[in-house]
Amino acid sequence: MINDTKKVLIVTAVEAERDAVLRGIRSTGQERAGRIDVLAAGVGPAAAAAGTAAALARGSYGLVVSAGIAGGYAGRAAVGELVVASEIVAADLGAESPEGFLSVDELGFGSARIAADASLAARLAAALTAAGLPAHAGPVLTVSTVTGTAETAARLAQRVPGAVAEAMEGFGAASAAKQFGVPCAELRAVSNPVGPRDRGAWRIKEALAALEAASAAAAEVLTS
Numbered sequence: 001m002i003n004d005t006k007k008v009l010i011v012t013a014v015e016a017e018r019d020a021v022l023r024g025i026r027s028t029g030q031e032r033a034g035r036i037d038v039l040a041a042g043v044g045p046a047a048a049a050a051g052t053a054a055a056l057a058r059g060s061y062g063l064v065v066s067a068g069i070a071g072g073y074a075g076r077a078a079v080g081e082l083v084v085a086s087e088i089v090a091a092d093l094g095a096e097s098p099e100g101f102l103s104v105d106e107l108g109f110g111s112a113r114i115a116a117d118a119s120l121a122a123r124l125a126a127a128l129t130a131a132g133l134p135a136h137a138g139p140v141l142t143v144s145t146v147t148g149t150a151e152t153a154a155r156l157a158q159r160v161p162g163a164v165a166e167a168m169e170g171f172g173a174a175s176a177a178k179q180f181g182v183p184c185a186e187l188r189a190v191s192n193p194v195g196p197r198d199r200g201a202w203r204i205k206e207a208l209a210a211l212e213a214a215s216a217a218a219a220e221v222l223t224s
């Protein structure tokens with residue numbers, strides 16, 4: 001925790017993710033659990049931003065963590081593995097043009113990238129690895145539409161070299177944290193490969209179990 005008088009806010013999309021995070025944190029002890037609030041704010045960047053901003057306005061938090069399940073990019077993060085964001089990238093925020101995609105950075109409207117707290121991200125990845133959980137650090141993309149074709153997967157992987165995973169809330173939570181001057185992180189468990197849509201192949205139970213284990217392993221780093 002960056003400021004030990006303040007609490008940690010973990011933001012998930014859905015209640016199943018929130019419950020997995022809470023199970024993991026509570027397994028490490030009540031005192032630690034009392035220093036972390038976990039909020040299910042809804043699916044997508046707008047819900048995450050609104051929910052995170054409302055919580056930050058109400059409470060006194062020193063860190064925001066976007067957490068949940070995610071799609072993993074081929075060769076970067078496999079189903080059941082964890083990812084820790086080095087940066088959180090709004091990968092589809094911009095404009096199409098005949099010459100290709102233009103990011104908001106190129107359009108001159110701010111930035112589609114928010115850096116995660118680098119020291120925290122490194123300590124998180126190390127804690128997961130030390131607990132025997134496979135973890136990969138790199139850019140985590142935020143998309144408003146779940147990737148469902150090999151073409152889109154390839155395009156996004158090319159747009160953000162080194163991308164390890166995609167989800168739908170990180171940039172929203174991180175934008176709210178940035179507005180409040182609070183550092184942020186993103187921690188996800190991979191439920192599916194990014195690529196041609198096959199919802200039946202999503203391993204949600206396995207990913208939620210990995211998220212629970214990761215939350216237990218991460219609790220000390222988040223609160224110290």
Ligand SMILES: O=C(O)c1cccc(C(=O)CC[C@H]2O[C@@H](n3cnc4c(=O)[nH]cnc43)[C@H](O)[C@@H]2O)c1
Nearest residue numbers: 013014016043069070071146147166167168169204
């Ligand atoms: O049906 C269930 O039991 C269930 C339990 C937990 C979570 C879910 C979700 O559908 C969560 C949606 C959430 O997952 C993220 N996600 C997962 N894979 C991807 C992906 O390939 N691309 C983008 N986002 C992904 C995302 O953050 C959604 O909010 C269901």
